[in-house]
Amino acid sequence: DAKTTQPPSMDCAEGRAANLPCNHSTISGNEYVYWYRQIHSQGPQYIIHGLKNNETNEMASLIITEDRKSSTLILPHATLRDTAVYYCIVRAGGSQGNLIFGKGTKLSVKP
Amino acid sequence: ETGVTQTPRHLVMGMTNKKSLKCEQHLGHNAMYWYKQSAKKPLELMFVYSLEERVENNSVPSRFSPECPNSSHLFLHLHTLQPEDSALYLCASSQGGTGGGNTIYFGEGSWLTVV
Numbered sequence: 001d002a003k004t005t006q007p008p009s010m011d012c013a014e015g016r017a018a019n020l021p022c023n024h025s026t027i028s029g030n031e032y033v034y035w036y037r038q039i040h041s042q043g044p045q046y047i048i049h050g051l052k053n054n055e056t057n058e059m060a061s062l063i064i065t066e067d068r069k070s071s072t073l074i075l076p077h078a079t080l081r082d083t084a085v086y087y088c089i090v091r092a093g094g095s096q097g098n099l100i101f102g103k104g105t106k107l108s109v110k111p
Numbered sequence: 112e113t114g115v116t117q118t119p120r121h122l123v124m125g126m127t128n129k130k131s132l133k134c135e136q137h138l139g140h141n142a143m144y145w146y147k148q149s150a151k152k153p154l155e156l157m158f159v160y161s162l163e164e165r166v167e168n169n170s171v172p173s174r175f176s177p178e179c180p181n182s183s184h185l186f187l188h189l190h191t192l193q194p195e196d197s198a199l200y201l202c203a204s205s206q207g208g209t210g211g212g213n214t215i216y217f218g219e220g221s222w223l224t225v226v
Contacts, residue, residue: 034214043113043201043217044154098144098167099215101154 003027004088009106012082018075020105022088025069032091033064034099035073037084037107044087044101047073078109114138115218117202123224126192132221134185134202143185144215145177146201154201160185192225199223 005023012018024033032051036044048055048062050071055062061074075082087104115136124130136143145157159167160179174196176188185202199220205213 036217041199041220041222043115043203043220045113046214046216049214098156098159099154100156103153 003031003090003100004102006086006088006102006105008103009108011108011110012075012078014080014109014111015077018073018078018082018107018109020073020075020086020088020107021070022072023070024088024090027068027090028092030092033062033068033071034089034091035060035062036087036089036099036101037082038087038104039084045084047086049091078107080109080111083107083109113216113218115202115204115216117200117218117221119221120219121222121224123226124189124192125226126194128192129188129190131189132187132200132202132223134187134218136183136185136202136204136216136218138204138206138216140204140206140216141182142205142213143179143182144203144205145185145187146203146217148199148201148220149195150198158187189223192223194225197224 032049034049035047038044048060050062064071085104085106089099118133142161146154148154156169157171158177163179174191178186201220203215203217205215
């Protein structure tokens, strides 16, 4: 079973920041937080991941709370092409750190 | 373009047919995966190969048979499938084994319809 809880859907206005929350209250010390997104009929696209510190790349920022029990993915300037299902996944380190997908958040970016 | 290429993108097969899905990764990775995504269900891990050795088989029926001839190629051989096996089959790869800090990259998937 997925170890994360996400809202099933969110709306965001085009050009505004999209803030997608994720709860992972049972996360272990060696588990990473990963974010992927899936646009309809395509394979999941990697966005960003982190362990303890906040992370930023060209796509998004990841804010992880100090207790690591929750995180927020931030898309700074959402566009219509960011409409997708966003998955927050905790993934163990070690030899069997496989991705276990939940239902994700359907983000709809509106003009 | 993710560096993971799957063929064919769409496949229709009868229940008595034998077909194969092919995956090739151009990222120099040494771990490869098959996932299945059925309609309105989360992605499910099927098989994991690390350094060409199968390290995980997630209780998948024997009508699905994976093959990893080298670290760049992965096949999923299909035979006597059922209509409920119709789904999107996704290949993925990662570097440095299957550990949690090694990002997994997915292909675009192969849509399979069993008639």
